[in-house]
Amino acid sequence: MKMNATLDRRELLKLSALAGAAAVAASRAGVAAPVAPSGVTAANPDAGIKWDKAPCRFCGTGCHVRVGVKEDRVVAIEGEPLAEVNKGLLCVKGYHVGLALYGRDRLTHPMLRKNGKMERVSWEEAVDVVAKRVLAAPDKFAIYGSGQWTIPEGYVANKLMKAGLSNNHIEPNARLCMASAVTGFLSVYGVDEPAGAYDDLDHCDVLILWGNNMAEMHPVLFSRVIDRRARGGKVKIIDLGTRRTRSSEFADHYLEFKPNGDLAIANGIAHLLIKNGTYDKAFVEQHCNFRQDKTAASLNGESMTFEEYKMALAPFTPEHVAELSGVPAEQIHMLADLFGRRDLHITSTWCMGFNQHNRATDINRLCHSIHLLSGHFGKPGDAPTSLTGQPSACGTAREVGTMCHFLPGGRLVENAEHRAEAEQLWNVPAGRLKPKMGYHTVLMWEKFCTPTNQGGDISTIWVQVTNPGQSLPNLHKLFQAKKGLEDKFLIVSDVYPTATTELADLVLPSAMWVEKNGLYGNSERRTQQWFKMVNPPGEARDDAWQNLAVARRLHDLGHPGLKDKDGKFLFTFQDDAGKEVPVWEWPRYYEMNVDKVLFEDYRRFSRVKHKDLAPYDEYVKARGLRWPVVQQADGTWRETRFRFAEFDDPYVKKGAGVQFYHSSTKDDRAQVWFAPYTPPAEVPDADYPFWLCTGRVLEHWHTGTMTMRIPQLHGAVPYAYVEMHAADAEDRDIGNGDSVLVKTRRGELRLPVWVNGRSRPPRGSLFIPFFDERLLCNLLTLEVTCPISKEPDYKKCAATVVKAGPQAGKVGSI
C-alpha cells in the first residue's frame, strides 16, 4: 500500500496532463485517459523531455514547478521536490500552469485601431506609435503594470518613466491588492514586508486566518499546515471571516464578524491584554512605542503615551466589541487568552480581507500591534504575516518600487536624499527625478476617463501584464467611461484578448512565463529565477523588450531624458566579452541575458533598506532565496528567514534579541498603534439591504484570462455566480440556479444563484467571484479607498437582489 501510494502519486505528479480541450472532449465517453501531446504517457513519461525549474505563474505562494519541454512546447509540469515552499506539491491550478500558454486565441501580432477597426501593424510601426504618443504629451503619459511583471520588466518600466521621462505616473495593479499591507508594515516597522516566513506555519500552535481563505487562495501553504495535523502535530486554526469558506471547514473555531468588525476585535484583544496584565511588559518596554492618527490619517501619525493608549482602548470591552462585530464576548476573551499565553506560538495571516478595506492601513496596524503587545513576534511560529495574491507583488511592485510614490529599494519619490541616491545610481543629472508623486491607480484611471477639458490630464496609458478592464472597481466610472473620448489612447500589452484589450487603441502581443527569462518575488521575500524555455507564438515579444524598444525609439527621436549624465543611452547592455549589444533590436535580444544585466543594475538599490539581493547567478542555482541575502565569510550567500530577530537576521546587533533597525522613530523600536473602530463606507439600507463581497475561487486566478482558457479549470468552475444564504433566497422565492439581478448604486449584473454552495455567506450577505469576464462584478463595486494606502475596498458595499427569471441567460456560452 505504502509503496503503491507513492508510486501512484509520482505518476500523478509527472502526468500533469497538458492535454488540450480536444483530448478532454474525446475522453468524455469513458476510460480513455487524456494523453499529453508529443506522446508523453504513463508508460513513457520522460521520452525526450527536457526539464527545467520555474516558479508557478499564478499565485503569491510561489510554488516551484519543473517544466518539461519537448519540440518547443511545454508538455509536462510537476511539483519541484527541491523547493522548500511546496516540496513537490501543487494545487489544481499549478498542475495545469503549462496550459496557460496554449489558449487558442493568443495574441500574435500588434494591432492598431484605425478608423474604429483593429488592424494588424508591424512592431516597427507599433513602437513608433507608442513613442510618438509619449512625445506628444510626456506628462500625460502613464504606465499601469502589475505584480506579475517580472522584476526586470518592472525595473525597466520604472527607470524609463522616472529616470527617463521624469514622470511618476507609473502604478502596478498591486495598488489594488498590497498597498495597504505596505503602509501597514511601513507605519509599524519603518520598512516594508513580513518579518516572518512560511516556516512560521510549520512552528505555530495557533494559526489565525484574518479574513483569509487560505484553503482556496494559498492552497499549498494551507496544506502545509493541515499536513502537520496528520503527523500528530497540534495546530489550532481560528478562522475570522465574514462568510464560511473552505478554510472554515478546517478551522477549530469559526468567528463570523460583521464587515469592519475586525477593527473592533483587534482593539478588544488589546484591551483585554492590558486589562488582564497579560501583555508582554518586557517586550513592550524594550521594543515598542505607541502611536495613533490624532487628527488626519497619515502614514506615521503622532506618538502617544502608554497611558493614553490604555485610555483609548478603554471603551473596547468584550461586550462593546461584541456589539460592533457580532462576535460573542466569550470568543473575544478566548482570543485574548491565547495572545496572553507565552507558551504558545501564534501566527496571523491575512490577504485581501484586510487590504481591501476602507480602513485597511488601520487594520494592518492593529494586527501587527496585538502581536507586538503580546510579544508574539520574532520567534519561529510567532508572526504577523501578510500574504500576496500575485506572484511578484513583493518582488516587482514593492521592492522595485513601481508605484507612483516609490523609487527602487524602498526609497520615496518625495524624499530629496532618496532621489539624489537614485539619480546617482542611475547616473542621471541632479534634478532629473520629479519630486512630486504621480497619480495612484484609482486617480490615474479617473483622470484617464475624464474628458481632457474637464481636468482629465492623463491622455495615454500603457497597460502591461494586467487587466484593469475587469479588475478596477466601479468599472463604469474608472474604465468604460473611456469609450468615446477621442483624444484618449489606451495601449495594452497582453497575451490574450481581455476586457481591457476591448477598449485598446493599440494591442501589443507579449511573451509569457517560460517564453521569456524572468524573476519573481513571492510573499515570503523569496526571489525566484527562471530561464526562457520555449518561443512565444507569432510575433509576441517580451514586455521588457517592449519597454526597451520604446525607450530606444524615444532616444532616437531626440527625447533628452533617455540620455544619462554622460550623454549615453539610459539602458546599455554589454555581453560577457564587454561588447555592447543593441538588445532593442529584437533579433539580438537573446544574444545575451538581458535579465541578468537589469537585475544586477537593480540589485545596487536593494541594500539601503537591508533588502539585500544576491548576484543573479545565485538565484539560478537556488529554488529562490529570501532577502536579506548576505554573503558569508566563506563567500557563500545566506538567506534570512526571520527578520529583526537576532538568532537569524545578521543585521540585528548582538545581544539585542530583537531590533527594529529601520524604526520610523529611529530608536530601534516598532510602533504599536491605536486605531478606532470606523464603520464601512457604504452600509446596507432599505433600498440596498445586502452586503456584497467579491473575491476569488480556488480554480481561477484573478481575472481568469489564463485559467478560464485551461479546459480543466474552466470546466470545474465555468462561470461566476452569486452566493447567498438559503433563508434569504427563500424569502425572495429564489431557488438554486435561478437567475437574479444584483444591483448596487453603480451598476447591475445578472447572475445565477448558488445556495449552500462552496462558501456560505451569512444572512444579509452576498458573494460574487471576479474571474468571469462575461459577468463583471466590478461593475458593482465601490471605488472608496483607504485614506492612507489608496487601495479600494472591494469587500463590502450595499446591494440588492431581484429575481430575474428561471434562465441564467447566455452565461456558459464560452
Place this chain on the structure above:
Amino acid sequence: MKLNESCSRREWLAEVFQPWKRQRAEGVQGRQAMPVTVPPASAVAAAPDPPVARVAVIQGRFCVALTSFCAVCVERCPVPGALQITRGMPSVVADKCTGCGVCFDVCPAPRKAVLMLPLAGRLGAGPVTNMNR
C-alpha cells in the same frame, strides 16, 4: 513533509475533513449542486452518450484531494447523496449514481480521477470493451 510521506495524507485527510462533514450535516438545506444551466464546453463537443447505463468510480490515486484541495465533483453532482466525502476523499454511492457523467466532465485533475464504468445488470449495459471507443 517529505515526498515519501505522502501515504500519510489519507489519514490526515480523514481527520481534517471531520469538521466539514459536521457542517454538511448541519447545513440549512444540505448541500446544493452548483447551478450549471449550460454544460461545459467539453461536454458540448463530445460524442453522444453511449447507450449503456454507467456508474462513476473515483480513482483516488489521481484525485487532487489526495495532495491538495478539491471537491468539484461533489459540488457539481446533481444527485443528492450520490457523491460523498469519505475519509477526505470523494466516493460514489453506486445505488444513487445515475451515471450522468457530470463528475467526469468537471473533474480538473491532471489525469481524470473519475472513471465511468458500465453498470453490469442494468438495462442496456454493454460489454466493457464498448467503453474504450
